[in-house]
Amino acid sequence: MTALATSSIARRKAWLRRQPWAPWLYLAPALVLLVIWIYGPLAYAFWLSFHEWNMLPTAPRRYVGLLNYERLIGLPDMKAALWNTGIYLIGLLPLTVILPVAIAILTNELSGRWRDLYRALIFVPLIIAPVAAAAVWRWMLNVDFGIVNMALRGMGLSAVDFLKDDDTAIWTIIWITGWKLIGFSTLVISASLSNINPALIEAARMDGGKEWQITRRIRLPLLSPTIFLLVLLTILLGAQWSFAYIHVLTQGGPLGSTSNVYYLLWQFGFGSLAAGWASAAGMLLFVGFGVVAAGLIWLMNRASFHDN
Amino acid sequence: MTTDAKPRRPGDWTAHAVMIPLAFISVFPVWWMLVTSLRPLAEIYSPLPWPAAMTLENYSYATGVIPVWTMLANTMIFSIISTALQLLTAVLAAYGFARWRFFGDRVLFALVAMTWLVPFQVVMIPNYVVIAQMGLVDTLTALMLPNMASAFAILLLVQAMRSFPVEVIDAAHMDGASHWRILWRILVPNLRAPLAALSILLFISAWNEYFWPLLLTRSEDKTVIQIGIQMFLTEEGSQWGPLMAVSTLACLPVLVIYLVVQRQVIDSFVKAGLR
Numbered sequence: 106m107t108a109l110a111t112s113s114i115a116r117r118k119a120w121l122r123r124q125p126w127a128p129w130l131y132l133a134p135a136l137v138l139l140v141i142w143i144y145g146p147l148a149y150a151f152w153l154s155f156h157e158w159n160m161l162p163t164a165p166r167r168y169v170g171l172l173n174y175e176r177l178i179g180l181p182d183m184k185a186a187l188w189n190t191g192i193y194l195i196g197l198l199p200l201t202v203i204l205p206v207a208i209a210i211l212t213n214e215l216s217g218r219w220r221d222l223y224r225a226l227i228f229v230p231l232i233i234a235p236v237a238a239a240a241v242w243r244w245m246l247n248v249d250f251g252i253v254n255m256a257l258r259g260m261g262l263s264a265v266d267f268l269k270d271d272d273t274a275i276w277t278i279i280w281i282t283g284w285k286l287i288g289f290s291t292l293v294i295s296a297s298l299s300n301i302n303p304a305l306i307e308a309a310r311m312d313g314g315k316e317w318q319i320t321r322r323i324r325l326p327l328l329s330p331t332i333f334l335l336v337l338l339t340i341l342l343g344a345q346w347s348f349a350y351i352h353v354l355t356q357g358g359p360l361g362s363t364s365n366v367y368y369l370l371w372q373f374g375f376g377s378l379a380a381g382w383a384s385a386a387g388m389l390l391f392v393g394f395g396v397v398a399a400g401l402i403w404l405m406n407r408a409s410f411h412d413n
Numbered sequence: 414m415t416t417d418a419k420p421r422r423p424g425d426w427t428a429h430a431v432m433i434p435l436a437f438i439s440v441f442p443v444w445w446m447l448v449t450s451l452r453p454l455a456e457i458y459s460p461l462p463w464p465a466a467m468t469l470e471n472y473s474y475a476t477g478v479i480p481v482w483t484m485l486a487n488t489m490i491f492s493i494i495s496t497a498l499q500l501l502t503a504v505l506a507a508y509g510f511a512r513w514r515f516f517g518d519r520v521l522f523a524l525v526a527m528t529w530l531v532p533f534q535v536v537m538i539p540n541y542v543v544i545a546q547m548g549l550v551d552t553l554t555a556l557m558l559p560n561m562a563s564a565f566a567i568l569l570l571v572q573a574m575r576s577f578p579v580e581v582i583d584a585a586h587m588d589g590a591s592h593w594r595i596l597w598r599i600l601v602p603n604l605r606a607p608l609a610a611l612s613i614l615l616f617i618s619a620w621n622e623y624f625w626p627l628l629l630t631r632s633e634d635k636t637v638i639q640i641g642i643q644m645f646l647t648e649e650g651s652q653w654g655p656l657m658a659v660s661t662l663a664c665l666p667v668l669v670i671y672l673v674v675q676r677q678v679i680d681s682f683v684k685a686g687l688r
Contacts, residue, residue: 134506144524146539146543150536162545219428223432227436232667232678233667236646236660252445284439371537383534384535390532391535394530
């Protein structure tokens, strides 16, 4: 086996010496595109962040040093947006991690037909276009005629203007974002649960382990890599997932209560045509992002258990 | 074997008690969208869970106000072409990564893997500037340009190709087959399943693409259906029927694909999530 593998590697090496450019030919189309549309723009955004420019092709790009960054950090909008970004993350975690874990464990032993049916149904929100989802939730949550408020009134409660009240708007956006993801997260956890060796659970049961003990001592530790992954995704992408709903439903309002750093960026860039500001904010975001991701991946490698 | 659970287990009742509300919450909004879109204007506020009298008047109204069919056709063209190009560039790049060890391969791979760390909002302004300089604002081509390579597709296919048995490929080499031939005659046909799953995934995400078209669009007949929904949404007020009709049309193709290949769609998304 080893002999075969080494001989095959040796052969490939000899071959590579003959055509050193071959891998590059295969990689070129994708790499060129990624450089043109992602890394190039990233570098350009970095450059723009030290300049002032109103995005009109004829207008000059004036070098302003760190001014954009200084202004941003002092901006009251930015502080509120950062705070809201935190609320989005904390609000989303129950919907994208905690509830899915609980649901997946509770429904773990459901059998064939039912399992397939439920899987098919809870997956639907994920594939619905975000704008369509925003439209239908706006309709259902309408204060006068939306079905949710009709139901509330039917139960003798007072109607809530979910998207226009600055106390409820952010939670409504969080709910819609979570609604799209809860089924997906549940299925990811279920898939990872079904990878756990059933003999482990059976052995624990034979030893008289209670279900919650089995969950705490066996299931949760073995699920921890998947749980970490979902936490990572939520922290890194959560605020971004909400973006479409903020844009379509509240435009950051009422009174800035639903704006987060991504939305602020968008408003800087295309609302106020301040390319320098938007780029500086984008760079801060990108760096912050990288630091958080690196930290979480480091934690994940240290803390997770593996099922061998 | 604990896996072969019978429906009479007490745990099953808990499971149903949890899953029925969850399934209801997941599907009800989609149902409500469809039902509202089929109601006549006089009944639009009805709380009945089905339309008492069905009509297509919301659809004909919506198609009269904005060019819904053109938008749907645009979305279809955009989604198919960008899916095809993303598949093509990903198949080639994945072969490059999976086949060879060469100077800098790890760095390049990391570069591809890290593209998801770059938020759209950071690169949107530079990309918009480039498109504007090329004079392509308000064209379908401009929608396509940044969507011709997908880092996610590359990563997924590298994994699939690396797990393909080396012996088969080596045997083909001995027979004198070129790389090009091995890729298209051996790897691609054998990776049909992951390729199909991937293309569904790419198609759905292209179909639902919204922000890039929003930046580029100026005229109604050169944009995608998501922007069409947005046009009805910005008109504050009472046109719920037509809004739901456009939303239904925008979701229909994806829902139809989902109905046909539901299991594969779920599996491919879940596997993608697990990675």
